Amino acid sequence: MIIFERVTKKYGKDTALDEVDFTFQQGKIYGLVGANGSGKSTTLKMIAGLVQPTSGTVTVNGKKANRKIAEDVSYLTELDMFYEGFTVADMISYSASQFEDLSLETAEELLRFMELDKAKKIKELSKGNRGRLKLVISLSRKVPVLLLDEPFSGLDPMVRESIVKGLLHYIDFEKQTVIIATHEIAEIEPILDDVVVINKGGMIAHFHVDQLKEEQGLSVVEYMKKNIKHS
């Protein structure tokens, strides 16, 4: 379980998160949605221990989220994080050297599933295949918390579909907590349990996807259009 208690994060004068309380439970897939600059990436980086709160606490399964939390958290960044000269196989073995829990067997399976050529150099990969490779590395770890920051951005529908299928195949639904920050909410709505909506550094809603439909007759996209005013 991931717990945010009265967490504030300031970057200079700007407030990225303002006294938020979040709880993310084990065994659930969360969508973290909100406009650009709403605090999505900051939230994920805090769970990954890459950013420290200005005040308040973030704990992951009872442990304080600092740099050591990387043992428990797999974090897929929205940025490209590859060495151009590496081959796909180099990247996998390099990642395995960094993360003890990375299963080479799962990585092999995922590479086949995503139809990635191990011998190819990173710089020869298309954008879509770089996106797939990032997911391969994230999902190969046997880790309690999986964070995905914009896994679909700029990728075509075919790649998006393979990413969604990859998630369904390889997530350990009973044991893992998965948080996906994304704008492409329609794409992943069917695989989500809960959605957390943040706006201007504060949580404005947290609901169960099916419940939203039953009680308000709205999909997540419709809810967002109705409730979030773009400034």
Added chain:
Amino acid sequence: MADDYKQSGPIYMQIVDRIIRQIARQDLKEGQKLPSVREMAIDSGVNPNTIQRTYSELERMNIVETRRGQGTFVTEKKEVLEEVKKKLQLELVDRFVESMKELGISEEEMMAELKQHLNKGKEAET
């Protein structure tokens, strides 16, 4: 992938409806084993917890039975399956009648229109 589901109505119920149709059409036969929750989730492109809800709902409706350690099976009770089929037909008729009424069509006209339509189908066959 998300396009497979309507925006309205919870996904677990949409999958309930789909399975009921498959049973009515005999694509899924009595006593047949349904895919595991995980398999069904991957095939349907949805969260396994959603499929779990789908299966619980079907179980509540007595359409499927879960046998411990073996999986989920379509019921073998003929009367339940008959009822399911009947209910599906009633829903379709309801929808037809409602839509016709919205157009301001009287019951007599409805009957006449339906008869004519069915006869046309027969003529085309012969």
